Amino acid sequence: MFACSDSREAPEIIFDRGLGDLFVVRTAGHALDRAALGSIAFSIEYLRVPLVAVMGHERCGAVKATLEALQNHQRAPDALQSLVNLIRPAFDDYPVTPDMLDFAIQANIRYTVRHLVQTP
Numbered sequence: 001m002f003a004c005s006d007s008r009e010a011p012e013i014i015f016d017r018g019l020g021d022l023f024v025v026r027t028a029g030h031a032l033d034r035a036a037l038g039s040i041a042f043s044i045e046y047l048r049v050p051l052v053a054v055m056g057h058e059r060c061g062a063v064k065a066t067l068e069a070l071q072n073h074q075r076a077p078d079a080l081q082s083l084v085n086l087i088r089p090a091f092d093d094y095p096v097t098p099d100m101l102d103f104a105i106q107a108n109i110r111y112t113v114r115h116l117v118q119t120p
Contacts, residue, residue: 001015001022001025001053002024002026002036002040002052002053002054002055002112002116003025003026003054003055004026004027004028004030004055004057004060004062005026006061008057009055011055012024014055023047023049025039025040027083028061028083029060029061029062029063029066029083029086029108030055030056031083031086031087032112032115032116033082033086040116041119052116054109054113058105059101063104063105064101065080065083066087067096067101067104069081069084070084070088070096071096071097071098090104090107090108090110091103091107091108091111
């Protein structure tokens, strides 16, 4: 399970699974960096995980922060900018508007799934 690090999104609770039942990788906004990608590859290669699911959620703060940085034409503070850089491509082809958070969250999920499918 690749999910956002938001505490409202706990895959073990949502899917009624116990400790050790799911291999969970979490980053803010389920931003797919090299560490997350390596963790997912590890689960597939060494643990023989048969299915990878990407789980986004409503009111995602990381996607909202990305939208705000883009709307204000500003860089996010230091390390947060690396998160913005990972999420931004999900909705690069769309005009950024204040009311697009729900759309951007869904676009981010689709972008992450496409990125995972295209990764050897």
